[in-house]
Amino acid sequence: RKVKGGNIDVHPSEKALIVHYEVEATILGEMGDPMLGERKECQKIIRLKSLNANTDITSLARKVVEECKLIHPSKLNENSWLPNANPKLFDYIANINDMDEYIELLYEDIPDKVRGSALILQLARNPDNLEELLLNETALGALARVLREDWKQSVELATNIIYIFFCFSSFSQFHGLITHYKIGALCMNIIDHELKRHELWQEELSKKKKADILLEWHLNHPENQTLRKDYEKTFKKYQGLVVKQEQLLRVALYLLLNLAEDTRTELKMRNKNIVHMLVKALDRDNFELLILVVSFLKKLSIFMENKNDMVEMDIVEKLVKMIPCEHEDLLNITLRLLLNLSFDTGLRNKMVQVGLLPKLTALLGNDNYKQIAMCVLYHISMDDRFKSMFAYTDCIPQLMKMLFECSDERIDLELISFCINLAANKRNVQLICEGNGLKMLMKRALKFKDPLLMKMIRNISQHDGPTKNLFIDYVGDLAAQISNDEEEEFVIECLGTLANLTIPDLDWELVLKEYKLVPYLKDKLKPGAAEDDLVLEVVIMIGTVSMDDSCAALLAKSGIIPALIELLNAQQEDDEFVCQIIYVFYQMVFHQATRDVIIKETQAPAYLIDLMHDKNNEIRKVCDNTLDIIAEYDEEWAKKIQSEKFRWHNSQWLEMVESRQMDESEQYLYGDDRIEPYIHEGDILERPDLFYNSDGLIASEGAISPDFFNDYHLQNGDVVGQHSFPGSLGMDGFGQPVGILGRPATAYGFRPDEPYYYGYGS
Numbered sequence: 001r002k003v004k005g006g007n008i009d010v011h012p013s014e015k016a017l018i019v020h021y022e023v024e025a026t027i028l029g030e031m032g033d034p035m036l037g038e039r040k041e042c043q044k045i046i047r048l049k050s051l052n053a054n055t056d057i058t059s060l061a062r063k064v065v066e067e068c069k070l071i072h073p074s075k076l077n078e079n080s081w082l083p084n085a086n087p088k089l090f091d092y093i094a095n096i097n098d099m100d101e102y103i104e105l106l107y108e109d110i111p112d113k114v115r116g117s118a119l120i121l122q123l124a125r126n127p128d129n130l131e132e133l134l135l136n137e138t139a140l141g142a143l144a145r146v147l148r149e150d151w152k153q154s155v156e157l158a159t160n161i162i163y164i165f166f167c168f169s170s171f172s173q174f175h176g177l178i179t180h181y182k183i184g185a186l187c188m189n190i191i192d193h194e195l196k197r198h199e200l201w202q203e204e205l206s207k208k209k210k211a212d213i214l215l216e217w218h219l220n221h222p223e224n225q226t227l228r229k230d231y232e233k234t235f236k237k238y239q240g241l242v243v244k245q246e247q248l249l250r251v252a253l254y255l256l257l258n259l260a261e262d263t264r265t266e267l268k269m270r271n272k273n274i275v276h277m278l279v280k281a282l283d284r285d286n287f288e289l290l291i292l293v294v295s296f297l298k299k300l301s302i303f304m305e306n307k308n309d310m311v312e313m314d315i316v317e318k319l320v321k322m323i324p325c326e327h328e329d330l331l332n333i334t335l336r337l338l339l340n341l342s343f344d345t346g347l348r349n350k351m352v353q354v355g356l357l358p359k360l361t362a363l364l365g366n367d368n369y370k371q372i373a374m375c376v377l378y379h380i381s382m383d384d385r386f387k388s389m390f391a392y393t394d395c396i397p398q399l400m401k402m403l404f405e406c407s408d409e410r411i412d413l414e415l416i417s418f419c420i421n422l423a424a425n426k427r428n429v430q431l432i433c434e435g436n437g438l439k440m441l442m443k444r445a446l447k448f449k450d451p452l453l454m455k456m457i458r459n460i461s462q463h464d465g466p467t468k469n470l471f472i473d474y475v476g477d478l479a480a481q482i483s484n485d486e487e488e489e490f491v492i493e494c495l496g497t498l499a500n501l502t503i504p505d506l507d508w509e510l511v512l513k514e515y516k517l518v519p520y521l522k523d524k525l526k527p528g529a530a531e532d533d534l535v536l537e538v539v540i541m542i543g544t545v546s547m548d549d550s551c552a553a554l555l556a557k558s559g560i561i562p563a564l565i566e567l568l569n570a571q572q573e574d575d576e577f578v579c580q581i582i583y584v585f586y587q588m589v590f591h592q593a594t595r596d597v598i599i600k601e602t603q604a605p606a607y608l609i610d611l612m613h614d615k616n617n618e619i620r621k622v623c624d625n626t627l628d629i630i631a632e633y634d635e636e637w638a639k640k641i642q643s644e645k646f647r648w649h650n651s652q653w654l655e656m657v658e659s660r661q662m663d664e665s666e667q668y669l670y671g672d673d674r675i676e677p678y679i680h681e682g683d684i685l686e687r688p689d690l691f692y693n694s695d696g697l698i699a700s701e702g703a704i705s706p707d708f709f710n711d712y713h714l715q716n717g718d719v720v721g722q723h724s725f726p727g728s729l730g731m732d733g734f735g736q737p738v739g740i741l742g743r744p745a746t747a748y749g750f751r752p753d754e755p756y757y758y759g760y761g762s
Contacts, residue, residue: 117160423459454493
């Protein structure tokens with residue numbers, strides 16, 4: 001036997017509900033196949049003896065649903081937002097056949113109009129009656145006319161009539177009817193008027209409150225008691241007016257929300273300042289009204305124009321008071337509105353300013369709001385200015401707990417993306433690594449081969465200091481993942497993590513040999529051997545291990561340098577590749593074993609000369625410093641480098657002269673400030689006496705003095721004194737000069753000594 005619920009009607013004469021349902025009985029055969037079936041329509045009467053003018057309709061509805069299993073809980077949700085029905089509705093029982101009488105009442109005085117509209121509302125609340133009401137143009141025209149003419153006379157009358165049209169607005173096919181009678185525009189005017197009335201009521205109440213407080217200082221003042229009673233009377237009246245007004249606002253706003261499913265209609269509302277009205281309504285205390293208002297704002301917030309209107313009204317300051325709040329539905333919808341708004345950088349800044357960060361962090365412990373709160377916090381964490389602020393909340397311990405308690409192989413995307421962003425800040429990383437934090441992360445990442453978790457670990461490895469030294473214990477584990485057998489995304493993150501480990505005590509030569517990494521690195525440099533992302537990480541890894549002279553020699557013997565030059569040719573349009581490959585050359589020219597290979601056996605210096613004047617500042621910087629070292633150790637290349645600098649300056653000067661159209665009078669205006677070309681390179685190169693004087697750059701024998709670089713700047717403004725060369729200052733643990741040029745910033749992350757960072761997401 002199967003029971004299927006149906007419609008619910010109001011009993012025509014008693015205080016009761018009629019629940020329609022259908023019973024289907026089927027007789028099954030031996031094999032389970034239906035042999036005989038019968039359907040029967042039934043009714044169940046639910047008597048509501050306690051129903052009266054003071055009944056809480058919402059609570060009563062919940063009780064009915066709990067006790068009658070024939071009514072699905074969704075029926076409760078459909079009407080839970082509605083304002084409590086007018087108590088006077090229960091004094092009359094409406095009948096569709098008596099419509100003419102109800103219409104007549106609409107032509108009488110205000111009390112009769114209220115009664116007539118209440119009876120028609122009873123009929124409209126039953127969807128089965130809507131089509132018949134639709135055909136009654138007299139009734140609808142009368143209702144629209146009364147609303148237009150008399151809405152200021154009675155809040156109750158306006159509420160009833162708007163409620164009737166709201167019943168129609170619940171169905172898209174009836175929206176044309178509402179548009180025809182211009183009910184939407186009328187509702188906008190009513191809402192605007194009521195909001196202004198509320199402001200006047202508050203001003204009047206505030207004045208009486210101030211007068212009452214002033215007289216409290218004079219306890220024996222004869223007017224004291226009179227003013228106190230007057231204030232209490234006014235406040236009680238104000239509360240009654242607000243209750244009725246909020247019912248009217250709820251019905252009117254809900255009607256507009258239904259109509260706003262058409263974006264053209266929504267645009268008309270926006271032009272009539274619907275956003276300003278809604279934001280004003282956020283000052284109310286009625287939870288049901290606030291849920292509706294915030295829901296409407298959430299819908300509107302997906303369009304930039306509406307979002308900008310919300311910014312003008314300082315919406316974030318108004319929303320912050322609702323977080324947290326006792327009403328679960330209101331808190332939930334408010335968080336979703338904040339999520340929409342958090343896509344705007346300025347609004348994220350405002351959220352932090354008003355103190356939302358600790359409030360949202362506190363919600364991470366509640367399963368009902370954890371997901372949505374985390375999404376808002378994730379957006380905030382994208383801004384580098386705010387990353388460090390998370391260290392002063394209990395956010396990071398909560399996130400680490402979630403990570404370790406996650407039972408699935410893959411962590412929730414929102415959670416791991418949030419953690420990746422936070423790991424880009426040094427202070428946050430210190431908290432993440434407290435205790436066994438890094439150990440647990442590494443254990444999980446290596447167990448499940450999770451590339452996103454390894455991306456978080458990679459961010460952690462970027463920061464200099466105690467946290468980087470913790471990775472010494474995991475170098476072997478990471479190196480073991482570098483193979484063709486592992487997923488490429490995971491290998492990329494492992495390579496990137498290893499490449500960040502610029503730790504003096506790390507024996508890279510042992511790592512390369514034990515895990516046979518050199519053949520892997522060389523193989524990936526071949527054209528088409530791997531995707532660009534993996535190849536780039538291989539280049540960065542080579543740059544890191546090349547700080548060690550023995551590693552640099554090992555790589556040079558393997559033939560990696562020609563492979564890098566070939567890659568440079570293939571990727572010459574990609575600044576990221578060019579910059580990282582040049583950095584490898586920069587590292588290798590420091591070591592005697594590899595310096596000669598670079599200078600004498602390859603065309604690397606020629607490529608560097610071509611890149612001296614690249615449009616990318618980072619490339620120029622690395623290139624210039626590499627060429628300076630080459631010029632110090634090779635006289636022939638020193639002359640070529642100097643020659644290129646002369647040629648470049650002359651070409652710049654000629655280009656400037658050609659672009660400036662001077663007449664005969666202009667040539668006398670420049671005086672001593674005119675820009676002159678260098679002496680032709682062929683002339684100057686034949687005059688060694690000009691090479692090294694107080695203004696010169698190069699000694700006559702072609703070698704650059706280290707002392708000179710400590711005192712002077714290069715032509716392009718780079719301070720060579722910031723770097724030191726072999727033999728001029730002490731070496732670090734890699735056999736590398738102290739003060740060496742740091743690795744150029746990569747598109748993936750950041751160089752720890754630079755002031756900028758990057759945010760990451762899924």
